[in-house]
Amino acid sequence: MKVSPRKGVLSITPYVAGKPIEETKREFGLKEVFKLASNENPLGPSPKAVAAVRKALSGINRYPDSQGFCLKKSLAEFWGLKPENFVLGNGSDELIELVIRTFTEADENIVTSEGTFLEYSIIAQTNERRIKKAPLREFKYDLDAMLELVDPKTKLVFIANPNNPTGTYLNKNQIARFISLLPEGVITVLDEAYDAFIDVEDYPESLATLKDNVIVLKTFSKAYGLAGLRLGYAVSSGETVSYLERVRQPFNVNLLAQEAGAAALKDKGFLRKTRKVILEGKNFLYRGLSETGIKYVRSVTNFILIDTGFKGKAVFESCLKCGVIVREMEAYGMRNFIRLTVGNKKENRIFLKVFKKILKEMRK
Ligand SMILES: Cc1ncc(COP(=O)(O)O)c(C=O)c1O
Structure with missing residues (x-):
């Protein structure tokens, strides 16, 4: 049929x-x-992460810790924050979807750029959310053009910083100015999948002060070498994180990924x-x-x-x-x-x- x-x-x-x-x-x-x-x-992968996975293998008959207690504790220590500032995801891909599902109503839209990570558009589309894109300018996000796309129905803005596939970045002042000019209630998602490779002085320290309207995404797939295990995390205020936690699937991050992530974080x-x-x-x-x-x-x-x-x-x-x-x-x-x-x-x-x-x- x-x-x-x-x-x-x-x-x-x-x-x-x-x-x-x-x-x-x-x-x-x-x-x-x-x-x-x-x-x-x-x-x-980091040899320490591989060792942690080996050690954890005999325990895979059990469900993973649905709260990711140990990994969140490690992340909190690493960033000088609290465990309640973190949501774990099956890669940051899953977190992009979680943010869209948690925060947008059917008639609300999302703003991003052309020439950026394709998953923002694909996930918006699969969730039947409208996505509006400003053209790139000299291979960089054009933040002014993006501001012009923001309307009363805009709920989210996605910024890959640094951007994939251009490899360019927006500096501290550009990001701060952009966020300050957004209407109240619009959430900016700063996707920092490649932050560990940064070698410039003026890259934003996005986790230095957490705001309800800013969600930062990080991943273990790139510099940490754990792409095959699927592990990412979102960081924001306790309140914003609590909404994401309500929508998240309880066992979205597997046991091996949790162990490997905590070990990889320590392998400086x-x-x-x-x-x-x-x-x-x-x-x-x-x-x-x-x-x-x-x-x-x-x-x-x-x-x-x-x-x-x-x-x-x-x-x-x-x-x-x-x-x-x-x-x-x-x-x-x-x-x-x-x-x-x-x-x-x-x-x-x-x-x-x-x-x-x-x-x-x-x-x-
Ligand atoms: C900008 C950006 N965000 C997110 C991701 C997804 O990463 P993950 O493997 O954590 O799902 C990628 C992967 O290429 C990426 O380039």
């Missing part, structure tokens, strides 16, 4: 994730494939090493890209947006055949671009070699 989905489901463009390594090996008959497509940590050495590898790798890639005469956007994150000068999809496909998975940017409306995750030394070297070869062929 034929079934039909809820109204609006057919107009959703599904999220396309980075292509998996195993699938690429099979498809192209390759022995070795390098994935530089999903902004993951090239060092792997791993984070330092990750930052060093990314900064060095990024400089190496900048130099290599400059040699090709190709334009790229300078990034404060672990990825680089590259203007290939050709169809990004064609470059992506040529890279795939050579065993390098990058991300094409058509879904972001950036046809000539690819996004490259900074890898380890070997991965970066191989990418540049493959990329230079492809450019040479395309320029013929």
Whole structure:
């Protein structure tokens, strides 16, 4: 019998994730494939997190702690806040949805930017919420254009800071001014998935003073190397957090993720090493890209947006055949671009070699 989905489901463009390594090996008959497509940590997970997972494995017959007591305590110590300032999520993706479901009525809208993390739009759409987007300006969020989109029915604003896929950031003063100009009752969500890679002085200290109308999202998927376990958290005032907690599924964060997260937070050495590898790798890639005469956007994150000068999809496909998975940017409306995750030394070297070869062929 034929079934039909809820109204609006057919107009959703599904999220396309980075292509998996195993699938690429099979498809192209390759022995070795390098994935530089999903902004993951090239060092792997923290060994301390792996040890914590191993230790916890024998307990997976039990449900996880629905309150995430130990992890919230660790997060509170780490940030100098209270456990009641944190909500845990199955990745920050889940928290984006939780915020939308908790705070928006059917007739209220959400404001964000074009050229940003696609999940804001997809999740708004799947929850039948209108999302309004201001164009990017020189690869950055245009906060003034976003303010103009805010109307009496606007309830949420999503800002990825730093932004994915551009790798640019908004500074302390820009964010503070923007929030101060929003009408009362509008909640700003600052998605700081890449904050651990920041190497600039004027990045906002979003957790220094918590406000009811600001929700900060963080993730363990990037610098902490735990993308496969799915763990993120939202931080805000106790009151704002209490609303999110009412809507959250009770066992949304699994037991292994909770243990790994607490252990990874304590592994400061791993984070330092990750930052060093990314900064060095990024400089190496900048130099290599400059040699090709190709334009790229300078990034404060672990990825680089590259203007290939050709169809990004064609470059992506040529890279795939050579065993390098990058991300094409058509879904972001950036046809000539690819996004490259900074890898380890070997991965970066191989990418540049493959990329230079492809450019040479395309320029013929
Ligand atoms: C800006 C931004 N926010 C959130 C996420 C989702 O992260 P998570 O793995 O925690 O769901 C990503 C992942 O790429 C991202 O780029």
